[in-house]
Amino acid sequence: MLAVGALAVLPLCAVAVWGIERSFSIDPERNCFLKDGEPFQYVSGSIHYSRVPRSYWRDRLNKMYMSGLNAVQVYVPWNFHEQVQGVYEFDGERDVEYFLNLANQTGLLVILRPGPYICAEWEMGGLPAWLLHNPNIILRSADSDYLQAVSNWMAVLLTKLRPWLYQNGGNIISVQVENEYGSYFACDYNYLRHLRTLFRFFLGEDVVLFTTDGNTDKELVCGTLEGLYATIDFGTDTNITTAFRRQRRFEPKGPLVNSEFYTGWLDHWGDKHAAVETQKVSRMLEDMLSLGASVNMYMFEGGTNFGYWNGADYDSRFRSVVTSYDYNAPLSEAGDPTDKLLAIRDVIKHFRDVPVGPMPPASPKMAYGFVTLKKVGNISGLLDTLCPQGPVQSHHPLTFEEMKHYYGFMLYRTVLPRNLPEPTPLISPMNGIHDRAYVSVNGVYQGMMERDVTLVMNVTGRAGDQLDMVVENMGRVNFGNKINDYKGLLGNLILGNDVLTDWLIFSLDIDVMIATGWPQAGGVDVPPEPKSEGGRGPAVYSGTLQPTGLAWDTFIKLNGWTKGQVWINGVNLGRYWPQRGPQQTLYVPGSLLSPTVPNNITVLELENAPEHGRVLFMDRPQLNNTRAQS
């Protein structure tokens, strides 16, 4: 009897216990989250796996855990995973499941923000540029082309992530739908409803879905939807009482949540370096946690906009985000604990047990010193290498999107239609140079045009001379109503009285070439650099950093260089622009360096390299030096 009774009860108990163990929900009675049936408050920090080298993910997550956080908040940038429509990339640096696994092993829960739009100061707010193939597409709305693409992507992504939901044995406790949708002009509830249906279909009825919006009524009206828990975001300049009162008006019951509490801020090229005072951050964190609010600190570890992944803002003009996403966050760009981190940890200690043991120290940095680079060649002379497939011919200029070359650089070539013995204006009448064009005639550099800033420059030459324009995409707008940000030459150019036509358009596959070993592997014989006045124009330089037996983090400074892009051992570190600032050095993760083999440095300088040709590897960053605009 006894035995049978015990057996009969056991499975029921196990199910019940299991059910209680793995649940995450909102308790409207007690105004809190419930984890495994118990009230739960999260103290979370943002980290973006796409901004930190994979080899450092574990280190950064461990430091976040040691700071006393119990969760991390993570964006999934769609365009990082589906660069080409229908081709999904989840390997290596894009292995989001490995990241979730590391967070879980570290003891961190995850607040997932899969977009589809994420803002994040990321290229096009995370949307793939191929969406722009449809010139009439209304992004972030119920536009049918847009919805179809979103549905296809979410079917792939959310199916992959469903097993990682907390109630399914993983560590994802909640999932954000869209991102600050209320600040977008469209205010399209059909779009939000479509997303709600998709997320419910692929993730189930149990998962906590939420929205995040800025702290105004308008934003909360357009950004919230029944069935999606409404949270807000705000920084140290906001009155907490007022802000949470506003959240309460839209969400009368449930936990108070600040989904983005700003620990720092971003920089644009030409801006003053941004910072937020440690004391303000720690005081306000204390106040919010005292109210029982769940808080996510944005950012906790900012990282780097490697390659071409920076976004841009468009207010009165186009302003591109710098390469560093240090963000003045508690963990620096290189993952080092700062005073801000220690102050935050001291606050968290008042609310929950912080793991025992010391905070891991800053990682060692190395000042490897100077390396002299040699010129490989100018872009016009390297086209056979950089564009092996050859140019596309077109009467009118084509955009990057039409060329399906979404990022980086293209070269537009035509000829001068007549003799121009006097300086003659080359004009972009519709402000259609997105974003910068480096202009040469018969290989001789003539100058630069820039969106919103320099729409006219003078050109001289003879009929039939070759006019080359290297056009740079400086990152697509990530916020506001100008996110349909086409790149390249968006319209005809006028030279004197002539409309320029009959272009040869070259997509520059410089990243592909460098990843395969060029130019070091090519055995290039470097000619001496001819002196030239007023700039030399786009050219490639290369050199090697001799191995020292160490592969420590370092920072590369391009003193005297003007603007361009740097690669180390095939990896694109991002843009440099010391003339504008404030960023003066680029972060070089030690994991990219070889301790034993010469390290290959390649620089694409777009305007003017210094005579000395040197770059410097330093042991500390310089992010705070804005120069007068040139």
Ligand SMILES: *[C@@H]1O[C@H](CO)[C@@H](O)[C@H](O)[C@H]1NC(C)=O
């Ligand atoms: C997460 O970590 C816990 C504790 O280490 C482990 O029991 C669980 O299997 C992990 N979950 C996944 C999905 O790896």
Ligand SMILES: *[C@@H]1O[C@H](CO)[C@@H](O)[C@H](O)[C@H]1NC(C)=O
């Ligand atoms: C915030 O606003 C509340 C209510 O208006 C006010 O009582 C309080 O003093 C304000 N707090 C701060 C820090 O200004």
Ligand SMILES: *[C@@H]1O[C@H](CO)[C@@H](O)[C@H](O)[C@H]1NC(C)=O
């Ligand atoms: C930048 O440097 C200047 C001069 O050293 C300093 O006064 C300023 O506080 C710094 N700004 C930030 C945001 O660190």
Ligand SMILES: *[C@@H]1O[C@H](CO)[C@@H](O)[C@H](O)[C@H]1NC(C)=O
């Ligand atoms: C550019 O490179 C080509 C090929 O090496 C060379 O013929 C040409 O003179 C170079 N132009 C300039 C301005 O250096």
Ligand SMILES: *[C@@H]1O[C@H](CO)[C@@H](O)[C@H](O)[C@H]1NC(C)=O
């Ligand atoms: C172009 O040249 C003309 C004539 O020399 C000069 O007046 C004008 O300022 C120049 N324009 C620019 C944009 O340099």
Ligand SMILES: *[C@@H]1O[C@H](CO)[C@@H](O)[C@H](O)[C@H]1NC(C)=O
């Ligand atoms: C640098 O390039 C050379 C030539 O392609 C290659 O043999 C070497 O392995 C590269 N160095 C590193 C550290 O990748």
